[in-house]
Amino acid sequence: MRRDLRVSIESLGTWGSARLVAEYDPESETIRVDARAVENVRRSAGDAEARRFIACAVAHELAHRAIAGRSEDEAHAVAARACGTDPRSFEALVRG
Numbered sequence: 001m002r003r004d005l006r007v008s009i010e011s012l013g014t015w016g017s018a019r020l021v022a023e024y025d026p027e028s029e030t031i032r033v034d035a036r037a038v039e040n041v042r043r044s045a046g047d048a049e050a051r052r053f054i055a056c057a058v059a060h061e062l063a064h065r066a067i068a069g070r071s072e073d074e075a076h077a078v079a080a081r082a083c084g085t086d087p088r089s090f091e092a093l094v095r096g
């Protein structure tokens with residue numbers, strides 16, 4: 001039986017040289033969105049954009065959860081259809 005999915009905003013730090021923005025952890029059924037990325041979007045674009053960023057990031061991770069092995073481009077396309085914005089459009093805001 002599948003457990004309830006949790007969404008958590010927390011510090012994700014880096015993975016190798018890549019800065020993590022969001023991740024899906026199948027062990028704990030948790031989607032984590034990086035707190036600093038959310039704060040960067042909020043500071044430069046406001047609360048509504050920060051909420052939209054979280055929704056897009058969650059949609060992207062849900063796309064990975066639904067089909068394991070789904071590519072980044074496919075997950076971005078699914079998220080773009082779900083939340084009306086391609087998550088990549090937040091790239092500059094996320095970096096702060």
Ligand SMILES: [Zn+2]
Pocket residue numbers: 060064071072075
């Ligand atoms: Zn992805």
